[in-house]
Amino acid sequence: MSSETIQPCNLTCVKKMGQNGIVQPLLTDLYQITMAYAYWKAGKTSANAVFDLFFRKNPFHGEFTIFAGLEECLKFLEKFSYSESDIEYIKQILPSHIEQEFYEYLSSLTAKDLKVYAVEEGTVVFPRVPLLRVEGPLIVAQLVETTLLTLVNFASLMATNAARYRMAAGNLKLFEFGLRRAQGPDGGLSASKYSYIGGFDGTSNVLAGKLFNIPVKGTHAHSYVTSFSDFSELITKELHPKDGGPSKDILELAIGFRKRLISIFNVLLSEVSDGELAAFVSFAIAFPENFMALVDTYDVKKSGLINFCATALALNEVGYRAVGIRLDSGDLAYLSNIARSYFKKVEEEYKISYFSSLIIMASNDINEETILSLNEQGHCIDAFGIGTHLVTCQKQPALGCVYKMVELDERPRIKLSQDVEKVTIPGKKDAYRLYGETGYALIDILQRNLEDSPAEGKKVLCRHPFQESKRAFVKPSSVKKLHQLSFNQGKICKPLKNLQEVRKTVEQSLKILRPDIKRTLNPTPYKVSVSDDLYQFLHTLWLENAPIGELS
């Protein structure tokens, strides 16, 4: 590690690449490369494999998941290629006996012979349905495993987490404020991106705003307030009225309003911080159209709200409307109710029609449960700024997607396990979503690739993949095929949707789920079934592969 001066890389680097520069073929587990050599050595370069990427359990004790990360996967595949320095490094770490031809083979590898069938990014998905079906040369399909998993796992987890917050918060505004607590710089950037597609309204992360065109939000921190001790530090005190005319002394106006406010709200002047008022006034002068103040540096009721109202009234005198306040500590339900009552009182006293509807934002260690509990208690919060719990997915920080071979050279493969839930469903499969008359999704069904699609208005036998007696006839009002060919001949098949469009997909997709499946407490599981054909196929293969023991 050297300490020489380093050139700034900035945006060009990220933009030119289309994605974070560390997403590259070596961002993988070593065993993919050792297996590649063993396959090569065993003459399996032309073997044709089918892999399914799927998860086995919805996160957060919920019954749904949002699929995300597809765009990143496809961009990764499009540029998949080992650089010279990659090959040099692989040579260093593999045994010395390995043939030069293998390295030449690796150097020439791309993902152009892979076909990827994928669920549309932003769609609600369920356990065992392949999110990606990767078909093509065994070695390449195997070499991309880890990177695809990395790109899907956190993206889907994050989008799902955000969607859950969105449901808990109803129509309130939600902002992602978690960069400082995220798992590394990219953890933060991914959190901003995927919480936006999951339904957040914006982020505090400026780079995310720049790269992904996400609305950015932010006002000031406690340090801004503590940086002012008293009025004497305020050099600029004047502001021109919005409609023109000579500037007015905002500090003087605010001090004047404050005198009356302390008597209205029964506070002693000694309890109200002068430094805080100086900070608010200076911030209001800097952002007269966007004045939002953090009111809990000192006492919210005795200082923060008084100083905020005084400053907002001063701004009003010169034709500007304050935006609102942020609460970052304490009992948020209680304090938000207090704040609203202050605003109403000021509205009455000063006849300012908008004052009671100023925005109250809360941002202290909030999680999904906090929002639900605040809803129960009753509160006056309009917007939440959410950090740690959202961006690290504290309730469950990893999604368990796996990548399993289901077919090789047209022969199905099955991975058995003592744990039935871990048995893979073999063969190349298609997935369909069957909808009822109400428009809600009834069930997903996996079929063998060669079966006909289920038809609208026709009965389909849907079976539990492992429990023989669990089956049902379903007559769908409409049917949707879940997979689309997304990568073929080295290219992304159709233009990628932008984030705003993916966000829309999430919103639409969640609407087709019955409310009882989406609820937080004891949600109903959504069923993923298999066709009768696939059921028979799976169980025949299972018996063939499970050796018969002998009791002795």
Added chain:
Amino acid sequence: MSSETIQPCNLTCVKKMGQNGIVQPLLTDLYQITMAYAYWKAGKTSANAVFDLFFRKNPFHGEFTIFAGLEECLKFLEKFSYSESDIEYIKQILPSHIEQEFYEYLSSLTAKDLKVYAVEEGTVVFPRVPLLRVEGPLIVAQLVETTLLTLVNFASLMATNAARYRMAAGNLKLFEFGLRRAQGPDGGLSASKYSYIGGFDGTSNVLAGKLFNIPVKGTHAHSYVTSFSDFSELITKELHPKDGGPSKDILELAIGFRKRLISIFNVLLSEVSDGELAAFVSFAIAFPENFMALVDTYDVKKSGLINFCATALALNEVGYRAVGIRLDSGDLAYLSNIARSYFKKVEEEYKISYFSSLIIMASNDINEETILSLNEQGHCIDAFGIGTHLVTCQKQPALGCVYKMVELDERPRIKLSQDVEKVTIPGKKDAYRLYGETGYALIDILQRNLEDSPAEGKKVLCRHPFQESKRAFVKPSSVKKLHQLSFNQGKICKPLKNLQEVRKTVEQSLKILRPDIKRTLNPTPYKVSVSDDLYQFLHTLWLENAPIGELS
């Protein structure tokens, strides 16, 4: 988002930058930039600030933390500068009334006027001791807050997590296998890096190996095993003996050994998978010096271990030693004991001296508690491969470092709070670690910057920062100043240590902690005290800033 072909970026991009390209000035919260403008507007550009970066609580219910991320912070500061496109973007998101001069001011900003005093990377640290003390122009010191926090928080959390696994595992080998479950690509890369400095022996992450010179590990996955159905798929069966001579048919040898093994271990031939043996033989031919097999694709006892031993015996015939096995499911204590008993039996039967000490690696959903529980049960595992729990720090996925202003223009600043633990310790401070005769650290003490350093062999009064009656005289045998000037005049002050050196620092630093502080169950808290001067200073300022209320 376009789907045009994208040039591979690969290593050059990452290496040239010295760090991930997304670590740049815009990787921050918007409020840092709005505050910068408000400060600029308020004429505070020349104000000189001191900020402390510290945490309030050790993670994982433990009583220590490893400080990491310093190198990344310093590299970030060294190249801190807004690009033209950054300024363009900031213009778009800030209100239109903002003066062009402000943007010119931002364009010219660098971190050259900051001084950073830091604890040595890899040192064990405790709540309230500043990890970084950032001094310099208020605006710049404020603008770097979020990025510094992002770079320190996850790095320190991860290093601490790894160090805890290291202590639980004693001398066993530990490998980080978590890339696929990490929080994004950089989450994975950071996890590899900081788990290595925390005491891991290596990673499966190839890019981490390449970038940071960390040993990489890996063999094969279940898919490698299931890709072989029977012997007929094995094209290459021969291997030259290590010492030369004509090649031998390894498959034939292994089949021969297997015949006897099934009778030794009382297994039916129908219970042993042929596909698995084909896979093992092909892998052994590819890696005769490094043959390590995953033995749980089918039944461990009836298939995996039999096929492994058969293949290892075949390798032995041509002069190669197998390395060992990996277990990725089931009861790891039980299966590792079984595996060891198989190895011992084979050693006896075939008189192969190394067989009983073949490596047994375990890698199924392991966390700190699993290791401690395995230790209690008794097991024969030599190495652990650890994924999800390690890399996402599942037990606590975020560290709560904060960045607080403690002085502005030589005037101390204090942030009060109803929660005493959240009151900041004001003023520019130095920190010392006092050691006893045994070599163990006794206590850390924070002092005002102008106080003399505590002296060896001289009594020092150490006080609890908030509880008046808690104080003690400490006579240190030796004293260490914790902060060093690490960044000055735009440059990193001394050559950065490489990862191996930082890893050494962690190891050494943990040795100076008494075992009862490090233990998992009910660890003793290590004390962080303040000098009597600092105590008086803090409490005087507290009273000055806390307004006097009136009961009515």
